[in-house]
Amino acid sequence: MFIELTNITKYYGEGESAFKALKGVNLNINQGDFLALMGPSGSGKSTMANILGCLDVASSGKYLFDGVDVFALNRNERALLRRFYIGFIFQGFNLLPRTTALENVELPLLYRGIKKQERKKMALEALEMVGLNGWETHTSNKLSGGQQQRVAIARAIASKPLFLLADEPTGNLDTKRSLEIMNILKWLNTDLKITILMVTHEAEMAKFAHREVHFLDGNIDPRYLANATAGANYRGDSALYADSTSKMDTAINDKDSALSKNVTTTIDSKDSTLDSAFKVDSAESAKSTPTYTAKESK
Numbered sequence: 001m002f003i004e005l006t007n008i009t010k011y012y013g014e015g016e017s018a019f020k021a022l023k024g025v026n027l028n029i030n031q032g033d034f035l036a037l038m039g040p041s042g043s044g045k046s047t048m049a050n051i052l053g054c055l056d057v058a059s060s061g062k063y064l065f066d067g068v069d070v071f072a073l074n075r076n077e078r079a080l081l082r083r084f085y086i087g088f089i090f091q092g093f094n095l096l097p098r099t100t101a102l103e104n105v106e107l108p109l110l111y112r113g114i115k116k117q118e119r120k121k122m123a124l125e126a127l128e129m130v131g132l133n134g135w136e137t138h139t140s141n142k143l144s145g146g147q148q149q150r151v152a153i154a155r156a157i158a159s160k161p162l163f164l165l166a167d168e169p170t171g172n173l174d175t176k177r178s179l180e181i182m183n184i185l186k187w188l189n190t191d192l193k194i195t196i197l198m199v200t201h202e203a204e205m206a207k208f209a210h211r212e213v214h215f216l217d218g219n220i221d222p223r224y225l226a227n228a229t230a231g232a233n234y235r236g237d238s239a240l241y242a243d244s245t246s247k248m249d250t251a252i253n254d255k256d257s258a259l260s261k262n263v264t265t266t267i268d269s270k271d272s273t274l275d276s277a278f279k280v281d282s283a284e285s286a287k288s289t290p291t292y293t294a295k296e297s298k
Helices: 045-052 075-085 101-111 116-129 145-157 175-192 222-229 247-251
Strands: 003-012 019-029 034-038 060-065 086-089 163-167 195-199 211-216 263-265 278-280
Touching (some): 019 222, 034 045, 075 086, 101 116, 145 175, 163 175, 175 195, 211 222
Parallel strands (some): 163 195
């Protein structure tokens, strides 16, 4: 199992006045899955998404990300996990307004310490994949809403994440642009084998996913409990992008196959280590890209 959430709770405040945002959630996500997370406002789905994206931690429970115990990591270690393995797409795009499309896509690659020439190459490939070839020098405030979301998707996939978390990716778009974005996400999942979790209020957009999980009052709606723990209809290969025919496939080498307990990485001293999940090779440069050993599929 790629992602396992067991008895996840999240409380805000203390004592009897504490607000229980999540009340013992159990959720499984297979590698290659495309899951739509739905529910009314205040149901807990956004809190769940924040925990899945390592932006927040639960009050109790267990979260395994490809075998790594996320809640056993400290803040810097979770940041490292986000940086190298998780991509984010936001409803509001979150682009730098006076920065070109290319520069926006390059930004997360800069944080990973990738050299300028390779960074530009990866960013251009990502922009081409979302249909923005020729728009590289346009600043984000000169792009339409649909184009801005395409830039945001390119930014999320340029670093070749294992897991893509999309929070209301079509919330600010009209129907035509929404369908364009959903077709891109579907292609990323089907062709590139990227595991996707999408938070959405839109039933039509949720139909693009393999399965839907609805939240209600801090837990999974009982009518969708089977969907929450079932495997996906489609299961990706254990080696990321192994069957992909896309252009980006040639840019991925064997060391980028998957996260595992035997992963070898180099990090800056301020990032600490990933304890039992990561082994640190301190002899390498702090800007080196981590190497991964694929974990056997369960």
